[in-house]
Amino acid sequence: MNQVIPAPVSVAPDRNGGEFRLTSQTVIQAERGAQRVGEYLAGLLRPATGYRLPVTGDRRSDGTISLALGRVDAQLGDEGYELEADRRGVEIKARTAAGLLNGVQSLRQLLPAQVESRSLARGPWTVPAGRIVDYPRFAHRGAMLDVARHFFAPDEVKRYIDQISLYKINELHLHLADDQGWRIEIKSWPRLTTYGGSTEVGGGPGGYYTQEQYRDLVSYAAARGIAVIPEIDMPGHTNAALASYAELNCDGVAPPLYTGTDVGFSSLCIDKEITYRFVGDVLRELAALTPGEYLHIGGDEAHVTTEPDYIKFFQRVLPMVEALGKKVSGWHELIKATPAVSALPQYWGTTNSNALVTDAVARGNKILLSPANKSYLDMKYDENTPLGLSWAGFIEVDDAYGWDPGTYLQGVPESSVAGVEAPLWSETLENSDHIEFMAFPRLPAIAELGWSPWSTHDWASFRSRLAAQAPRWTELGIDFYRSPQIDWP
Numbered sequence: 001m002n003q004v005i006p007a008p009v010s011v012a013p014d015r016n017g018g019e020f021r022l023t024s025q026t027v028i029q030a031e032r033g034a035q036r037v038g039e040y041l042a043g044l045l046r047p048a049t050g051y052r053l054p055v056t057g058d059r060r061s062d063g064t065i066s067l068a069l070g071r072v073d074a075q076l077g078d079e080g081y082e083l084e085a086d087r088r089g090v091e092i093k094a095r096t097a098a099g100l101l102n103g104v105q106s107l108r109q110l111l112p113a114q115v116e117s118r119s120l121a122r123g124p125w126t127v128p129a130g131r132i133v134d135y136p137r138f139a140h141r142g143a144m145l146d147v148a149r150h151f152f153a154p155d156e157v158k159r160y161i162d163q164i165s166l167y168k169i170n171e172l173h174l175h176l177a178d179d180q181g182w183r184i185e186i187k188s189w190p191r192l193t194t195y196g197g198s199t200e201v202g203g204g205p206g207g208y209y210t211q212e213q214y215r216d217l218v219s220y221a222a223a224r225g226i227a228v229i230p231e232i233d234m235p236g237h238t239n240a241a242l243a244s245y246a247e248l249n250c251d252g253v254a255p256p257l258y259t260g261t262d263v264g265f266s267s268l269c270i271d272k273e274i275t276y277r278f279v280g281d282v283l284r285e286l287a288a289l290t291p292g293e294y295l296h297i298g299g300d301e302a303h304v305t306t307e308p309d310y311i312k313f314f315q316r317v318l319p320m321v322e323a324l325g326k327k328v329s330g331w332h333e334l335i336k337a338t339p340a341v342s343a344l345p346q347y348w349g350t351t352n353s354n355a356l357v358t359d360a361v362a363r364g365n366k367i368l369l370s371p372a373n374k375s376y377l378d379m380k381y382d383e384n385t386p387l388g389l390s391w392a393g394f395i396e397v398d399d400a401y402g403w404d405p406g407t408y409l410q411g412v413p414e415s416s417v418a419g420v421e422a423p424l425w426s427e428t429l430e431n432s433d434h435i436e437f438m439a440f441p442r443l444p445a446i447a448e449l450g451w452s453p454w455s456t457h458d459w460a461s462f463r464s465r466l467a468a469q470a471p472r473w474t475e476l477g478i479d480f481y482r483s484p485q486i487d488w489p
């Protein structure tokens, strides 16, 4: 029972031992409101077990995995769950479907690794008897995927969604536009994708999501308890847009498409009215595609925008987001424009104090932590890592795991921390294999920092639980980095 990542709040193995055994007769009993979670669980378990695992609303006594809503301790909140296993069955209880999904992810990890096989595998399919009570430390546990530097097809994004959901990540931030490509269809500005999406770093063909494909990604993520936060970076990181529409440039001349990896050379034209028509149209279409609370409007590395222009730009753009009924998220530089207290600045620096962030916290903003030297999954593990960058340093597993989001930034108490995010920038990453090599095993480390109480934080325990995940990753076809810090089986 003690193998789960992220570490649960409390785990009590049954003192008499014993186990539940999943058999061909097992039924998944899902209360009203839990059927979708029941079907999701059945879909996870059927390929390897070959069992029928019918999902039913009928009450049974023995041989069930039951998913129950309501009737839980208030401390579990919206995302917590209780899981109880004995010889007769497994019961997961939560207040919401999101809580049940989190319980399902723990149940997966209590079953043998072969349960992750997508073809028939050998059991026995046992769950150790005992009880878990669990809820998250932070509400926001994110992963970011940069689909702009290299484009990732919808199936590649879904594959990553499946992988991050196993570790109770609940936000997927998609970096949808940058100098090298625009990846989301905007019907009122079609050349953004047909031209601006037509390449990527290195000159490959790029690509983009139609609005229909994007909605499908959003609902695929939602079925796994994950909200998508779309990012359109501005006013910098906008060469793909500037290349697509000459009129967005101050001089009226469209620059060429860009396939290199420099940053900080592009800017929307702050003094042209069409800039705000453009941003308004983009945000309106994006908001209509977004059931989640946040639109991320970038704001980082605007090196060719003067500070007064930067502030002028965001003082017009910030109210546009709010008028669409959404909250603002943005990189921490955005704090210069004094966003509302509902805004969520995302810290990506490499030092443990930042004056802008301290100011925002004093005004009442919560902060999302993604320090580049701890949580950036695109940083190399060491000097020999074939993929990735190293501008924020090398990040081995113990670096990714070894910091406390609740005390990391001076002047930012735990109560002002919304949570953590693990960004994955894709200058050097071209396919799912590359994504997986950089995200595993560090993504589970960041996920544990976001979910688990600090009292459970323990490198020796984490190392051993991480090693135990490896057979699971192998079943899932995840090509992970065999860090020398971990005693892999």
Ligand code: ACM
Residues within 6 Å of the ligand: 300, 301, 331, 348
């Ligand atoms: C960033 O890494 N430029 C947010």
